[in-house]
Amino acid sequence: xxxxxxxxxxxxxxxxxxxxxxxxxxxxxxxxxxxxxxxxxxxxxxxxxxxxxxxxxxxxxxxxxxxxxxxxxxxxxxxxxxxxxxxxxxxxxxxxxxxxxxxxxxxxxxxxxxxxxxxxxxxxxxxxxxxxxxxxxxxxxxxxxxxxxxxxxxxxxxxxxxxxxxxxxxxxxxxxxxxxxxxxxxxxxxxxxxxxxxxxxxxxxxxxxxxxxxxxxxxxxxxxxxxxxxxxxxxxxxxxxxxxxxxxxxxxxxxxxxxxxxxxxxxxxxxxxxxxxxxxxxxxxxxxxxxxxxxxxxxxxxxxxxxxxxxxxxxxxxxxxxxxxxxxxxxxxxxx
Numbered sequence: 422x423x424x425x426x427x428x429x430x431x432x433x434x435x436x437x438x439x440x441x442x443x444x445x446x447x448x449x450x451x452x453x454x455x456x457x458x459x460x461x462x463x464x465x466x467x468x469x470x471x472x473x474x475x476x477x478x479x480x481x482x483x484x485x486x487x488x489x490x491x492x493x494x495x496x497x498x499x500x501x502x503x504x505x506x507x508x509x510x511x512x513x514x515x516x517x518x519x520x521x522x523x524x525x526x527x528x529x530x531x532x533x534x535x536x537x538x539x540x541x542x543x544x545x546x547x548x549x550x551x552x553x554x555x556x557x558x559x560x561x562x563x564x565x566x567x568x569x570x571x572x573x574x575x576x577x578x579x580x581x582x583x584x585x586x587x588x589x590x591x592x593x594x595x596x597x598x599x600x601x602x603x604x605x606x607x608x609x610x611x612x613x614x615x616x617x618x619x620x621x622x623x624x625x626x627x628x629x630x631x632x633x634x635x636x637x638x639x640x641x642x643x644x645x646x647x648x649x650x651x652x653x654x655x656x657x658x659x660x661x662x663x664x665x666x667x668x669x670x671x672x673x674x675x676x677x678x679x680x681x682x683x684x685x686x687x688x689x690x691x692x693x694x695x696x697x698x699x700x701x702x703x704x705x706x707x708x709x710x711x712x713x714x715x716x717x718x719x720x721x722x723x724x725x726x727x728x729x730x731x732x733x734x735x736x737x738x739x740x741x742x743x744x745x746x747x748x749x750x751x752x753x754x755x756x757x
Contacts, residue, residue, distance in 0.1 A: 553581035603654035666732035
């Protein structure tokens with residue numbers, strides 16, 4: 422009897438030891454995988470490539486202190502900031518439970534976004550980003566070369582992370598058009614197609630010297646106001662458009678190109694770079710004025726073609742101070 426008790430005690434001790442060893446090994450494995458998810462030095466990241474299972478992809482590259490989308494467009498600063506902070510702060514929230522393991526593996530196998538992070542030409546991290554957990558408080562992810570998915574999160578953030586890893590090019594494009602100090606502008610030219618005699622060019626000659634030129638060859642109605650010209654050039658800081666026109670299926674680009682533009686603005690900077698915005702009126706499509714009368718033209722927005730290649734939507738209240746008239750630069754004519 423005593424012998425059986427000793428054997429039983431030994432079996433219990435060995436069982437406890439075995440459980441401890443398995444738990445210890447699993448703990449260390451999770452810890453190792455946990456550390457691998459985060460990108461510790463995001464300041465040294467030079468390229469991020471993301472691709473979905475349907476093969477839609479985007480490449481983000483760091484160039485000249487900023488980020489570019491597919492090597493062509495400036496990237497949104499806010500979206501890049503969120504993506505880099507996510508890669509830096511991401512942590513394992515928990516292992517995937519046995520009950521959820523098959524679902525998580527299937528999701529990551531069929532509906533994932535592959536994220537490759539590069540430092541120079543070196544691939545330093547590859548993540549597979551899946552969907553949210555059932556409670557929407559975590560995200561299924563897996564590392565390249567691993568067979569173990571995890572539930573990950575960003576500490577302090579409530580929600581899931583999948584939406585931060587999007588691949589649509591238009592969604593990544595910056596909506597910035599102009600962001601200049603007046604000293605960095607050489608000239609701004611505005612063509613007024615409704616009233617051609619109000620077309621002009623403001624030239625920045627340096628040392629607070631400015632000149633306004635009538636594109637229609639008008640005689641100056643007086644001495645141009647230097648303060649007004651400087652104030653005008655100061656309006657080109659943090660100017661952007663509202664939407665990409667591709668989001669609007671009703672835009673008829675050929676019809677717009679055949680129509681007379683509303684305004685055309687060209688800015689040339691100190692580096693010789695020119696940016697041209699050609700604006701066209703939009704139909705009101707059922708909008709009414711303050712008295713309920715139907716409008717022909719949209720009184721809030723315009724179509725705009727950027728550098729003859731990209732269609733966007735701009736807002737009147739943003740651009741009305743840029744689409745000024747020649748007469749506005751003379752003190753004898755009140756600024757509208």
